[in-house]
Amino acid sequence: MATLEIDRVKKSYGQMDVLKEVSISVGDGDFLVLLGPSGCGKSTLLNMIAGLEDITSGQIRISGDVVNDLSPKDRDIAMVFQSYALYPTMTVRQNIEFGMKIRGVPPEARAKATKAAADMLQMGHLLDRKPSQLSGGQRQRVAMGRAIVREPKLFLFDEPLSNLDAKLRVDMRTEIKRLHQRLGTTIVYVTHDQIEAMTLATRIAVMKDGVVQHFGPPQEVYDRPANTYVARFVGSPAMNIIPASLQVGADGLAEAVVSLPSGEARIAGIPLSAAALKSHAGQKVLLGIRPEHFSLTSGPGLSVHIDVVEPTGPDTLAVFAMGGTEVIARLEPFAAAAGDRLTLAVKQEKVVVFDASSETRLD
Amino acid sequence: MATDLRSARRAQNWGRLFIYGSLAAMAAFYLMPLWVMIVTSLKSLDEIYSGSFIGLPKAVTFDAWAKAWGTACIGTKCEGLKPYFVNSLVMVIPAVILSSGIGAINGYVLTKWRFKGSNIVFGMLLFGCFLPFQAVILPMAQVLGRLGLSGTIPGLVLVHTVYGIAFTTLFFRNYFITIPDELTKAAQIDGAGFFRIFFSIMLPAALPIIVVSCIWQFTQIWNDFLFGVSFTAGDSTPVTVALNNIVNVTMGRKQYNVDMASAMIAAIPTLVVYVVAGRYFVRGLTAGAVKG
Amino acid sequence: MQKPISLKDRLAAWLPQLVLTPSILAVFVGVYLFIAWTAVISFSSSKMLPRYDFVGLEQYIRLWSTPRWITAVENLFLFTVLFLAITIAVGLFMAILLDQKVRAEGVLRAVYLYPMALSFIVTGTAWKWILNPSLGIQKVVNDLGWHSFVFDWITRPEFAIYCVVIAAVWQSTGFAMAIFLAGLRGIDNSIIKAAQIEGASLTRIYLSIIVPMLRPAFLSVIVLLSYISIKSFDLVLALTNAGPGSATEMPSTFMFSATFRRNQMGVGAASAMMMLMTVAAIIIPYLYSELKEDRNGH
Numbered sequence: 030m031a032t033l034e035i036d037r038v039k040k041s042y043g044q045m046d047v048l049k050e051v052s053i054s055v056g057d058g059d060f061l062v063l064l065g066p067s068g069c070g071k072s073t074l075l076n077m078i079a080g081l082e083d084i085t086s087g088q089i090r091i092s093g094d095v096v097n098d099l100s101p102k103d104r105d106i107a108m109v110f111q112s113y114a115l116y117p118t119m120t121v122r123q124n125i126e127f128g129m130k131i132r133g134v135p136p137e138a139r140a141k142a143t144k145a146a147a148d149m150l151q152m153g154h155l156l157d158r159k160p161s162q163l164s165g166g167q168r169q170r171v172a173m174g175r176a177i178v179r180e181p182k183l184f185l186f187d188e189p190l191s192n193l194d195a196k197l198r199v200d201m202r203t204e205i206k207r208l209h210q211r212l213g214t215t216i217v218y219v220t221h222d223q224i225e226a227m228t229l230a231t232r233i234a235v236m237k238d239g240v241v242q243h244f245g246p247p248q249e250v251y252d253r254p255a256n257t258y259v260a261r262f263v264g265s266p267a268m269n270i271i272p273a274s275l276q277v278g279a280d281g282l283a284e285a286v287v288s289l290p291s292g293e294a295r296i297a298g299i300p301l302s303a304a305a306l307k308s309h310a311g312q313k314v315l316l317g318i319r320p321e322h323f324s325l326t327s328g329p330g331l332s333v334h335i336d337v338v339e340p341t342g343p344d345t346l347a348v349f350a351m352g353g354t355e356v357i358a359r360l361e362p363f364a365a366a367a368g369d370r371l372t373l374a375v376k377q378e379k380v381v382v383f384d385a386s387s388e389t390r391l392d
Numbered sequence: 393m394a395t396d397l398r399s400a401r402r403a404q405n406w407g408r409l410f411i412y413g414s415l416a417a418m419a420a421f422y423l424m425p426l427w428v429m430i431v432t433s434l435k436s437l438d439e440i441y442s443g444s445f446i447g448l449p450k451a452v453t454f455d456a457w458a459k460a461w462g463t464a465c466i467g468t469k470c471e472g473l474k475p476y477f478v479n480s481l482v483m484v485i486p487a488v489i490l491s492s493g494i495g496a497i498n499g500y501v502l503t504k505w506r507f508k509g510s511n512i513v514f515g516m517l518l519f520g521c522f523l524p525f526q527a528v529i530l531p532m533a534q535v536l537g538r539l540g541l542s543g544t545i546p547g548l549v550l551v552h553t554v555y556g557i558a559f560t561t562l563f564f565r566n567y568f569i570t571i572p573d574e575l576t577k578a579a580q581i582d583g584a585g586f587f588r589i590f591f592s593i594m595l596p597a598a599l600p601i602i603v604v605s606c607i608w609q610f611t612q613i614w615n616d617f618l619f620g621v622s623f624t625a626g627d628s629t630p631v632t633v634a635l636n637n638i639v640n641v642t643m644g645r646k647q648y649n650v651d652m653a654s655a656m657i658a659a660i661p662t663l664v665v666y667v668v669a670g671r672y673f674v675r676g677l678t679a680g681a682v683k684g
Numbered sequence: 685m686q687k688p689i690s691l692k693d694r695l696a697a698w699l700p701q702l703v704l705t706p707s708i709l710a711v712f713v714g715v716y717l718f719i720a721w722t723a724v725i726s727f728s729s730s731k732m733l734p735r736y737d738f739v740g741l742e743q744y745i746r747l748w749s750t751p752r753w754i755t756a757v758e759n760l761f762l763f764t765v766l767f768l769a770i771t772i773a774v775g776l777f778m779a780i781l782l783d784q785k786v787r788a789e790g791v792l793r794a795v796y797l798y799p800m801a802l803s804f805i806v807t808g809t810a811w812k813w814i815l816n817p818s819l820g821i822q823k824v825v826n827d828l829g830w831h832s833f834v835f836d837w838i839t840r841p842e843f844a845i846y847c848v849v850i851a852a853v854w855q856s857t858g859f860a861m862a863i864f865l866a867g868l869r870g871i872d873n874s875i876i877k878a879a880q881i882e883g884a885s886l887t888r889i890y891l892s893i894i895v896p897m898l899r900p901a902f903l904s905v906i907v908l909l910s911y912i913s914i915k916s917f918d919l920v921l922a923l924t925n926a927g928p929g930s931a932t933e934m935p936s937t938f939m940f941s942a943t944f945r946r947n948q949m950g951v952g953a954a955s956a957m958m959m960l961m962t963v964a965a966i967i968i969p970y971l972y973s974e975l976k977e978d979r980n981g982h
């Protein structure tokens with residue numbers, strides 16, 4: 030059980046800054062997901078938490094203790110890797126017991142811990158096999174078993190599901206979630222898959238080029254992304270980012286004017302603080318609207334011309350032009366066909382506004 | 393259409409014939425010297441001088457082998473190749489173990505514990521693979537002299553170890569670089585230290601390359617001539633130097649059968665290794681071309 | 685708040701460098717320092733024993749005005765060109781034939797490669813016997829009825845170097861074959877299929893598609909064979925002993941005899957430096973390009 034504080038941590042390789050002043054802190058039992066595209070520095074950060082990489086500057090504290098100069102084995106952590114990192118010449122049992130052996134755990138206790146972990150992960154029948162005789166999913170289980178027997182304060186996962194096929198990935202995702210619920214241990218989990226992040230996390234840190242773009246609970250990241258980068262990265266299809274101009278509406282609330290092929294349209298009643306409205310009124314802004322926040326309406330609304338439809342099964346994605354860009358709406362199945370002219374309503378209370386030049390969210 | 397197919401088939405048959413014919417002819421050419429060495433070594437000297445070169449011996453005799461092994465004269469001594477064969481063995485075994493062991497740990501450091509400048513170190517080592525030894529034998533002779541090792545087997549072991557490190561390090565580095573770094577990271581988190589990781593995880597996983605390295609070093613060191621002839625003399629020379637001495641005696645009637653038997657004796661250890669573990673030998677050979 | 689770091693941990697941080705140090709030292713001394721030392725001797729007036737004075741380029745001038753050395757350089761050039769051309773042609777031919785899904789490929793490969801496992805001294809001894817005009821090949825052919833057949837190159841100064849070429853080719857073809865075969869096996873089969881569908885003949889496919897794709901293999905073979913030819917010493921010594929006369933003298937044998945037989949240590953060192961520079965001129969660019977690709981490949 031542990032808290033984790035990452036305090037203004039920097040990492041450079043020679044001239045290259047890989048992490049630039051990263052600060053994140055999570056509480057006991059949290060599930061922190063570091064989310065970002067490949068090469069943004071997620072693994073580097075995780076390795077620094079593990080003690081596998083030096084920290085250029087800043088502090089990392091686990092349960093309040095500074096661990097900057099502690100070696101990995103003294104940090105009371107366990108880690109699961111993308112390539113599983115099972116010792117190829119050892120059996121599954123030897124893999125799981127290797128760490129305990131080094132720590133001098135007596136044989137009976139080792140056997141007991143191994144059995145408990147094997148039961149929890151349903152892999153008792155695999156214990157005497159070599160890693161090369163296991164499937165990807167089984168290897169993943171063994172890697173998790175090896176981490177569990179450690180009973181660490183902190184679990185670290187580096188893209189543990191990336192090498193699995195789609196179906197297995199979903200199953201193992203559930204498995205990891207169950208593990209977290211059962212053990213309640215604090216977890217730091219690295220992924221580039223936003224769905225994994227949304228489903229697992231209690232806290233998400235979205236990263237880009239070594240900078241944390243947004244740190245918060247998943248729903249907040251989804252609903253009110255800190256900038257257009259986060260808005261585009263989280264959610265599939267991504268949040269629509271639509272150029273518009275901001276005005277003060279008749280009711281004194283924010284109102285956006287967007288261009289449509291059929292002329293201009295207004296979206297009224299957008300939630301925005303008075304200060305932000307005052308400073309941006311009359312200016313160009315970017316609107317963030319999730320695809321599911323469009324709906325068909327028989328009343329007044331945006332009159333659009335549907336370009337392409339993509340049925341996904343549970344719903345239909347309708348593509349149309351708005352504000353000079355392509356916009357996607359998530360509608361009921363068969364609600365739209367290519368070439369249709371439809372009138373769409375927008376859930377205005379869900380609309381987010383971004384500054385046009387800095388692309389950060391206005392509150 | 394049918395005739396078309398038939399003529400295509402016929403062309404293909406001629407092609408196959410050409411392929412197998414060429415391959416067989418080349419095989420004959422490459423085997424011929426070995427054949428000649430063996431049959432000559434089994435003939436009596438009279439038969440050889442009566443003009444039998446390539447044919448089977450009329451009467452097989454192992455006299456030449458016995459002489460080559462036990463009584464042929466090298467310099468003033470007539471003890472055959474045996475003592476020199478033993479010299480080579482005593483030299484090659486420690487040199488192979490030392491150079492391969494050092495190469496293994498170097499490769500491990502250079503891939504799993506990289507530090508600032510470790511690439512430069514590797515580049516420096518790599519040049520050692522291609523060093524023309526003529527450029528170092530003079531100073532080496534001086535240093536061996538000062539260490540009191542000149543003309544001794546330990547001296548040769550030292551020389552072969554130092555100049556073997558480059559190749560063995562290259563072998564192990566190129567092998568360990570294919571083992572994911574995550575493996576060492578996992579072991580570190582499990583609490584294993586530098587040597588523990590090396591001995592319990594890396595070495596057991598490196599078995600094929602250990603074989604490659606040992607075979608390569610064995611072949612190189614056994615077959616070496618330059619160091620042997622430059623740094624040793626008399627009793628302590630390795631078998632290649634002794635062989636050359638036997639062959640180059642000019643007194644009396646030249647004993648070609650003894651020459652060939654001697655050459656076979658010097659060749660047998662490496663040939664046996666090649667036959668038993670040829671696959672690994674080829675891997676070592678092509679590893680010299682940094683990427684094959 | 686901060687837990688203390690044990691001395692052991694601090695030592696552990698330096699362990700990798702510590703472990704590498706003996707090797708670094710050995711190679712630094714055994715390779716780089718010794719090269720410098722040889723260079724120093726090459727600038728001195730050393731004869732039988734090393735002397736540490738400075739005579740400038742005197743030894744190099746002496747070296748290049750020694751007819752034996754000129755012969756050695758000419759021989760090396762002739763030998764290298766022939767050795768490379770024949771070894772590469774035959775090795776490539778072998779590799780292409782072996783790549784035609786032939787039976788007994790393993791056995792054939794083993795047969796072509798076994799000379800690589802032999803000492804050059806053994807090779808030299810065997811070929812000296814085979815090339816012996818009075819008892820070897822020439823005699824065999826004569827006895828078959830072709831009485832005018834003459835194959836006495838090994839006794840003729842102007843031809844003896846070709847004997848060295850024959851033996852060296854015999855020993856090294858398997859090596860070229862192995863590298864070319866590895867290269868051929870690395871080529872994607874679908875490329876050949878695509879070309880066949882376009883109607884190209886097999887010869888055409890090999891000449892204009894596959895052989896150009898073997899560029900890296902060619903580079904490796906050329907560099908490594910050049911290196912073998914520059915340092916070839918044992919073979920020459922065993923086969924011809926640099927003779928008849930000094931007809932098959934090579935830089936390597938010249939260096940050895942100047943240093944250890946003729947008490948011209950300074951000249952020997954100068955010739956060693958010439959050899960080193962030749963090797964370096966070939967190898968350093970090669971290593972550099974290989975390592976650079978390595979880094980990009982990562």
Ligand SMILES: Nc1ncnc2c1ncn2[C@@H]1O[C@H](COP(=O)(O)OP(=O)(O)O)[C@@H](O)[C@H]1O
Binds near residue numbers: 066067
């Ligand atoms: N040892 C290293 N030396 C130099 N650059 C590195 C090293 N390790 C990682 N990097 C660089 O740091 C950046 C972040 O890498 P990483 O943390 O692995 O990204 P991620 O896990 O998010 O894909 C990348 O641009 C990578 O090239």
Ligand SMILES: [Mg+2]
Binds near residue numbers: 071072073
């Ligand atoms: Mg990563």
